[in-house]
Amino acid sequence: DFQLTQSPSSLSASVGDRVTITCRASESIANYLNWYQHHSGKAPKLLIYAASNLQSGVPSRFSGSGSGTHFTLTISSLQPEDFATYFCQQSYSTPHTFGQGTKLDIK
Amino acid sequence: QVHLQESGPGLVKPSETLSLTCAVSGGSINNYFWSWIRQPPGKGLEWIGYIYHSGSTYYNPSLKSRVTISVDSSKTQFSLKLSSVTAADTAVYYCARVHSDPDGFQTFDYWGQGTLVTVSS
Numbered sequence: 557d558f559q560l561t562q563s564p565s566s567l568s569a570s571v572g573d574r575v576t577i578t579c580r581a582s583e584s585i586a587n588y589l590n591w592y593q594h595h596s597g598k599a600p601k602l603l604i605y606a607a608s609n610l611q612s613g614v615p616s617r618f619s620g621s622g623s624g625t626h627f628t629l630t631i632s633s634l635q636p637e638d639f640a641t642y643f644c645q646q647s648y649s650t651p652h653t654f655g656q657g658t659k660l661d662i663k
Numbered sequence: 664q665v666h667l668q669e670s671g672p673g674l675v676k677p678s679e680t681l682s683l684t685c686a687v688s689g690g691s692i693n694n695y696f697w698s699w700i701r702q703p704p705g706k707g708l709e710w711i712g713y714i715y716h717s718g719s720t721y722y723n724p725s726l727k728s729r730v731t732i733s734v735d736s737s738k739t740q741f742s743l744k745l746s747s748v749t750a751a752d753t754a755v756y757y758c759a760r761v762h763s764d765p766d767g768f769q770t771f772d773y774w775g776q777g778t779l780v781t782v783s784s
Contacts, residue, residue, distance in 0.1 A: 590770050599667070
């Protein structure tokens with residue numbers, strides 16, 4: 557299985573900050589990497605697919621980059637609604653696997 | 664807007680079978696894969712498997728011997744059965760739609776909000 561390791565596991569930041577979350581794969585997954593946002597008790601939301609493509613309807617302050625084994629999700633200017641948990645997921649090979657999540661909270 | 668809603672018992676006894684249903688509304692069940700994913704308390708997400716609208720299934724090898732996913736296109740719903748459950752199967756269970764593009768990229772583009780299933784006597 558392809559293991560995904562996210563860092564940091566938690567992050568405190570303020571409205572307006574720029575934040576970056578990293579996802580590393582145990583082997584190359586090309587650009588088969590997706591990012592999701594999850595507010596507790598709600599349905600997770602797809603943000604970025606194929607490493608760098610913004611899902612329709614997602615604000616442009618979200619961006620993704622990377623390929624191979626190293627990927628990043630960047631939020632350019634945090635808004636109050638962005639405080640949530642973020643996780644990465646690889647679709648290079650089944651079984652699909654996920655990072656353990658990064659919890660982003662207000663400083 | 665596609666909406667998914669999980670339903671089923673919130674408490675299952677050890678050694679019994681966990682059964683959940685995901686109702687799909689706002690879109691067709693045809694031409695998509697439909698997936699189950701779970702998250703044990705304090706742990707990461709685990710993909711359980713998925714089913715195509717035609718009935719073809721793909722399961723996580725770690726659970727394959729105990730999992731059955733089925734689809735009922737007439738009712739626009741799909742289901743999960745997990746047999747011989749233990750406390751380790753306690754988790755929030757999510758259903759999700761799989762979007763596949765022509766280049767082979769797959770995403771879980773719509774999710775339910777999840778349902779907690781506790782395995783306990």
